[in-house]
Every structure is written in C-alpha cells, then in structure tokens.
Amino acid sequence: MYAERASRLTGAVVWTNTPAGTGARPVLPDGCMDLLWTEGRLLVAGPDTRAHVPDGPPRAWAGIRFFPGTAPALLGVPAHELRDRRVELADLWPASRVGRLRDRIEAAPDAATALEEIALDRSAWAAVPDPLLRRLVECLDEGRPVAGTADELELGARQLHRRCLGAFGYGPKTLARILRLQRALALARSGLPYAETAVRAGYADQPHLAREVRDLAGRPLGRLLGGGR
Incomplete structure (x- = not known):
C-alpha cells in the first residue's frame, strides 16, 4: 500500500510503500529524485528516463521525493551522474556519516519522518536551489514550449541544456516529455477519456499519447492504470 503526504521541505513529498501482493509496480519517470530507506539501507534514486521495476522480493520502503531539480544541491552530486x-x-x-544517519533512522519510530528530518537538516546549510530552474519546471508543467520558455528565462539553448543536466539529469525536452506524461496520467486517473486526456495534456x-506512454512507462496506458479503457 502506497501513502504520501506533503513534506515540511518545500515542494517535497514524504511517502511509504508496503507490500500488497507479489508483483512490484513500476516506478515511472516524474522529474524527481528520492532519498530511500529499505531494510537498513539508505539509497538515492536518480532521475528516471524510463520505468523502473524494483528487483528482488517485495519489501517495505520509505522515502522523501524532492521537487524536480532540488536534490543535487542537497546531495552534492550532479543529477546526470545518477x-x-x-x-x-x-x-x-562518507561511510561514517551514512552510518550515523542509518542509526538515527533505525532508532526513530517512523522511518519516513526520520528521512524528512535528515533532508531538513541538510537543507539548512546546502546551496539554495536555483529559482530559475523552478520557474522552468513550472512553465514546462503548464505545457509551454521549451524554446519559448528558454527565451523567457533569457537562457541560450546550450546554457539551458547544461544547467538541466546538472539539476534534472537530462535536457529540457526530456523533462518536458516526462512532465507531460505525469499530466496525462493524472487526467486519465480522474476518469477523463483517453482522447480528451491526450488533447488536454x-x-x-x-495515438501520440499511446506511443509516449509505451516509450516512457513501458506498457499501454490501460494496463498502467489497471483498467481496460
């Protein structure tokens, strides 16, 4: 069973996922990076360009999902490396620092809240996320074209691509595709017919929607949503 809530860290989401069957559901590209906890392990989920299916037997997870483009400043690692x-x-x-964090989570009554506290502590002294990149996410999430958005932000194509690689792990056109996919999924889950979903997203x-869903999510939209429409 999956559950989430808004984090006290701006734009982030705290979530848990406990096994509810034998098959693992794919994790879809969303423009984000996560700090994860499972079975005594602390991991970082880098930005996905395709669906990720967790390997091994089902297990309980806790995580904090950072707003797109903000995790590299907290982690100190460019997104494209992950x-x-x-x-x-x-x-x-450093292993010693991670060991202390692991002990902190294991001693906490709630792993997800402990992850949130770690992220809040880190954000107190980490570099402030670039507000220009946040505006980029907002514009692309509204469905605005990459070229027009770059002009509005007064960024050349090469500069924009370079900054996107460090913040999101890929270029602005890939980010736009992924955000559009998430818009379409939200509309389809609300019950909107697929043809109208395609236009509004x-x-x-x-057919264009169907191709993009297969490319980014690895399965048809109806199967992805668990229905037959």
Missing part, C-alpha cells in the same frame, strides 16, 4: 540508477548513499557520502492525438 540518471536511471539506484545508488547506495554511502557511495556518495498537450499531445497531438490519442
């Missing part, structure tokens, strides 16, 4: 990867936090930070038509 693209499509799950990495032990001890591979990024910014796709040319329903």
Whole structure:
C-alpha cells in the first residue's frame, strides 16, 4: 500500500510503500529524485528516463521525493551522474556519516519522518536551489514550449541544456516529455477519456499519447492504470 503526504521541505513529498501482493509496480519517470530507506539501507534514486521495476522480493520502503531539480544541491552530486540508477548513499557520502544517519533512522519510530528530518537538516546549510530552474519546471508543467520558455528565462539553448543536466539529469525536452506524461496520467486517473486526456495534456492525438506512454512507462496506458479503457 502506497501513502504520501506533503513534506515540511518545500515542494517535497514524504511517502511509504508496503507490500500488497507479489508483483512490484513500476516506478515511472516524474522529474524527481528520492532519498530511500529499505531494510537498513539508505539509497538515492536518480532521475528516471524510463520505468523502473524494483528487483528482488517485495519489501517495505520509505522515502522523501524532492521537487524536480532540488536534490543535487542537497546531495552534492550532479543529477546526470545518477540518471536511471539506484545508488547506495554511502557511495556518495562518507561511510561514517551514512552510518550515523542509518542509526538515527533505525532508532526513530517512523522511518519516513526520520528521512524528512535528515533532508531538513541538510537543507539548512546546502546551496539554495536555483529559482530559475523552478520557474522552468513550472512553465514546462503548464505545457509551454521549451524554446519559448528558454527565451523567457533569457537562457541560450546550450546554457539551458547544461544547467538541466546538472539539476534534472537530462535536457529540457526530456523533462518536458516526462512532465507531460505525469499530466496525462493524472487526467486519465480522474476518469477523463483517453482522447480528451491526450488533447488536454498537450499531445497531438490519442495515438501520440499511446506511443509516449509505451516509450516512457513501458506498457499501454490501460494496463498502467489497471483498467481496460
């Protein structure tokens, strides 16, 4: 069973996921990075460009999902180095520091809240996320074109691409595709017909939506949502 709540860290989400069957559901690209806890392990989920299916037997997870583009400043690692990867936090930070964090989580009554506290502590002295990149996410999430958004932000194409690699793990066009996918999924889950979902999310038509869902999520939209529409 999956549950989430808004974090006290601006834009972040605290979540838990406990096994509710034998099959693991795919984790879809969303523009975000997560700090994860499972079975005594601290990991970082890098930015995905395709669906990620957890390996091994079902297990309980806790995590904090950072607003797109903000995790690299907290972790001290460019996002593109973690693209499509799950990495032990001890591979990024000193093992002694990670050991203390692990002990802190194990002693806490709630692992997800402990992760949130760690992220809040880290944010108190980490570099402030670039507000320009937050505006980029907002514009692309509204379905605005990349070129027009770059002009509004007064960034050249190369500069924008370079900054996106460090913050999101990929270029602005990939970020726009992923945010559009998330818009479409939200609309489809609300019960909107797929053809109308495609138009409102910014796709040319329903076949375009279907191709993008297969490419980014690895399965048809109906199967992804657990229905037959």
